[in-house]
Amino acid sequence: MTTDDEREALARDLSRLSLPELDDVLRRVLSRHAERDGVMPSTLCLAEVARTPGDTEPPHVEVVAWPERDHYDSGFGPNPGHWEQGACPACGLEVASTAKRAFCPLCGATCGLT
Numbered sequence: 001m002t003t004d005d006e007r008e009a010l011a012r013d014l015s016r017l018s019l020p021e022l023d024d025v026l027r028r029v030l031s032r033h034a035e036r037d038g039v040m041p042s043t044l045c046l047a048e049v050a051r052t053p054g055d056t057e058p059p060h061v062e063v064v065a066w067p068e069r070d071h072y073d074s075g076f077g078p079n080p081g082h083w084e085q086g087a088c089p090a091c092g093l094e095v096a097s098t099a100k101r102a103f104c105p106l107c108g109a110t111c112g113l114t
Contacts, residue, residue: 005033009026012055013094014093019081019082019098020067020076020077020098020099021076023046023064023066023067023076023098024066024067024076025044026046027066027105028046029042030043030105031043031105032044033094033096039060040075042106043105043106044049045051045063045064045105045106046063046064046105047062047064048061048064048082048096049061049063050062060092062082062085062094062095062096063093063094063095063096063104063105063106064082064095064096064105065088065095065096065097065102065103065104065105065111065113066096066097066102066103066105067097067098067099067101067103068102068103068110070102071099071101072099072101076096076098076099076101077099077100077101077102078081081098082096082097082098083096083098083106084096084097084098084100084102084113084114085113085114086103086112086113086114087095087111088106088107088109088111089112090104090109090110091106091107091109091112093103093106093107095113097111097113099113100112100113100114101113
């Protein structure tokens, strides 16, 4: 078990990472909490939630897809923000990523995003 001070120090360290680096670290941690029992796969993941100010509609939610780093020579892709969007071709989950080629955090399928 860690203390509040230790977790705060870790949060400060994570805050210094760029968005693609933070995504990569969280992918490594969150994916370890996956349950893939064949009946109902689930995993902890990062999501981006957007709402236009004054809008009364529910917010738009996209799950962060992890960049396919091998495709980018171990890099994170060309864009620093979650500007690439689409749906996973295998499970249909709405995803966003820092890269055009990314992995769905739920099923692991490769997503081609625009």
